Amino acid sequence: MSNKFLNTSSFESSESVLPLHDSVSPALAEEKFRLLVESVRDYGIFLIDKQGFIESWNIGAQRIKGYSADEAIGKHFSIFYTSEDKIRRHPQYELEIAEKVGKYEEEGWRVRKDGTKFWSHIVITALRDKRGELVGFAKVTRDLTERKNAEEQLKLSEERARKMFESVKDYAMITLNCDGTVATWNEGARRIKGYEAKEIVGKHFSLFYPDQDIQMGKCEYELKEAIETGRLEDEGWRIRKDGTRFWASVAITAIRDNDGTVIAFSQVTRDMTDRKRADDLLKMSYSNLEKRIDERTNQLMSTNIKLQDAIQVRDEFLSIASHELRTPLTPLKLQIQRLLKNIQNKSLSNMSEKSLEKIMSSCDTSISRLSSLIDNLLDVSRINMGKLNLNVETFDLKEMALELIERHKLEISNSDTEVTIIAKDPIWGSFDRLRVEQVFTNLLTNALKYGNRKPVRIEVYEEMGWVHLSFHDRGLGIAPNDLERVFERFERLHAEDTVGGLGLGLYITRQIIEAHGGTIKADSSKEWGTVFQVKMPLNFKGQGL
Numbered sequence: 177m178s179n180k181f182l183n184t185s186s187f188e189s190s191e192s193v194l195p196l197h198d199s200v201s202p203a204l205a206e207e208k209f210r211l212l213v214e215s216v217r218d219y220g221i222f223l224i225d226k227q228g229f230i231e232s233w234n235i236g237a238q239r240i241k242g243y244s245a246d247e248a249i250g251k252h253f254s255i256f257y258t259s260e261d262k263i264r265r266h267p268q269y270e271l272e273i274a275e276k277v278g279k280y281e282e283e284g285w286r287v288r289k290d291g292t293k294f295w296s297h298i299v300i301t302a303l304r305d306k307r308g309e310l311v312g313f314a315k316v317t318r319d320l321t322e323r324k325n326a327e328e329q330l331k332l333s334e335e336r337a338r339k340m341f342e343s344v345k346d347y348a349m350i351t352l353n354c355d356g357t358v359a360t361w362n363e364g365a366r367r368i369k370g371y372e373a374k375e376i377v378g379k380h381f382s383l384f385y386p387d388q389d390i391q392m393g394k395c396e397y398e399l400k401e402a403i404e405t406g407r408l409e410d411e412g413w414r415i416r417k418d419g420t421r422f423w424a425s426v427a428i429t430a431i432r433d434n435d436g437t438v439i440a441f442s443q444v445t446r447d448m449t450d451r452k453r454a455d456d457l458l459k460m461s462y463s464n465l466e467k468r469i470d471e472r473t474n475q476l477m478s479t480n481i482k483l484q485d486a487i488q489v490r491d492e493f494l495s496i497a498s499h500e501l502r503t504p505l506t507p508l509k510l511q512i513q514r515l516l517k518n519i520q521n522k523s524l525s526n527m528s529e530k531s532l533e534k535i536m537s538s539c540d541t542s543i544s545r546l547s548s549l550i551d552n553l554l555d556v557s558r559i560n561m562g563k564l565n566l567n568v569e570t571f572d573l574k575e576m577a578l579e580l581i582e583r584h585k586l587e588i589s590n591s592d593t594e595v596t597i598i599a600k601d602p603i604w605g606s607f608d609r610l611r612v613e614q615v616f617t618n619l620l621t622n623a624l625k626y627g628n629r630k631p632v633r634i635e636v637y638e639e640m641g642w643v644h645l646s647f648h649d650r651g652l653g654i655a656p657n658d659l660e661r662v663f664e665r666f667e668r669l670h671a672e673d674t675v676g677g678l679g680l681g682l683y684i685t686r687q688i689i690e691a692h693g694g695t696i697k698a699d700s701s702k703e704w705g706t707v708f709q710v711k712m713p714l715n716f717k718g719q720g721l
């Protein structure tokens with residue numbers, strides 16, 4: 177391979193004068209240098225003459241351009257140029273510049289022997305002899321295709337990323353400078369937040385936060401957190417340009433340079449308002465459902481309690497009713513057995529009229545008691561079935577009251593109670609006589625039963641079209657909490673006392689009074705005793721219950 181190469185002793189370059197060590201002989205140094213140049217693989221180093229024809233060739237040039245030394249030497253160096261470059265006489269231009277200024281340097285596309293292109297960095301240096309005459313050029317070529325491709329690739333992917341970043345519509349993707357001012361803005365950000373890029377770039381990102389968050393220092397906190405942990409995620413209300421709120425899912429990431437210094441932040445925001453609304457609705461319907469289940473459970477529990485109470489009341493009633501019904505039966509049975517015995521012994525005629533009357537009277541009392549109990553039970557069932565019919569007639573209530581006192585004279589004297597009735601003028605009105613008598617009797621009987629032998633005062637008077645009945649005793653009294661309860665069915669406050677009763681009298685009494693369009697209420701105090709006050713319209717026109 178004939179390879180003429182650079183002779184440093186015969187050429188001199190204005191830019192590159194090759195240094196030689198004093199102790200090395202010039203011939204040896206030249207040889208070493210030739211070997212060095214020839215063996216360099218990463219650089220194509222060759223000489224061209226003044227016209228541009230190749231004079232020498234190294235291994236690097238062969239590796240980069242694909243030509244062997246034999247193929248290259250003697251050819252014009254423009255064979256490495258693209259046809260466009262050749263048309264515009266670029267190779268000649270390079271030599272002209274190198275000749276003029278000593279050196280020409282550029283990066284550009286060159287062509288290998290096989291026609292493929294490579295990106296090269298070239299330096300053409302003008303070589304001159306001692307007299308300064310141009311003798312040729314040295315050309316050093318580097319293949320930078322890989323770097324170029326990597327750069328191209330990077331540029332391409334940056335371009336793609338930028339385009340993608342800008343065109344994404346569903347996400348607001350923005351970058352912030354370190355001070356929190358907006359640096360870049362994408363289509364999604366415009367769509368979600370309403371600002372055009374030119375309106376918002378340079379403004380502080382706190383514009384997107386509600387006042388309360390700003391005052392609490394949320395913006396500073398989020399950037400600080402993104403710096404410390406690399407990334408911050410948050411969900412919360414943000415503000416659009418038009419002032420409306422949207423529920424945002426936000427991720428802020430700190431962007432660092434190679435040294436790890438934070439140089440910016442990226443912020444990706446999604447508008448999650450629809451999801452938030454759906455979640456809230458779901459939560460609301462869940463909590464409504466829970467509330468309804470709770471209410472229903474409570475209802476069921478209270479119904480259950482009521483049911484158990486009712487069962488207990490019923491059982492107590494059955495036990496009281498049996499006891500109450502048995503009470504008058506026992507003396508009745510005894511008296512009848514006594515009579516029967518006398519009849520069997522044929523000694524009936526021996527009995528005095530007085531003792532016979534006593535037996536019959538005792539039987540009569542027992543039977544009256546029994547029928548009154550049974551009447552009460554029948555009344556309750558009538559009331560329950562809504563069949564408490566009233567037979568209204570006009571009569572004097574004062575006269576009725578006095579007559580009833582007379583009728584209960586024996587009972588009054590048996591109870592050892594002083595009963596006073598105040599009824600001044602006749603009180604004419606329309607009522608069901610038997611039912612009103614029942615009311616009067618119930619209240620009188622209670623006053624005697626629970627009056628503790630203390631005086632009882634009854635008052636009957638008329639006022640503005642209403643008749644008033646009041647029964648006042650100074651007996652056992654009623655606790656404030658029980659004043660309403662006494663009107664319920666089967667309620668007995670003094671059950672443990674020996675006083676008999678089914679706990680139905682006041683219930684029936686109230687039903688009768690209300691059927692007449694009236695009211696009854698109880699009042700009681702330790703100082704002045706118990707008062708039941710009845711008020712009914714004088715001329716009742718209704719139909720009963």
Ligand code: ADP
Pocket residue numbers: 618622623626627649651652653654662667668669670671676677678679680681682683706
């Ligand atoms: P009862 O047949 O038990 O008398 P009532 O319905 O007439 O039934 O009365 C209900 C309960 O109210 C009584 O058991 C008694 O405890 C109480 N009560 C009624 N009247 C009086 C009163 N004048 N003083 C005190 N307690 C009374």
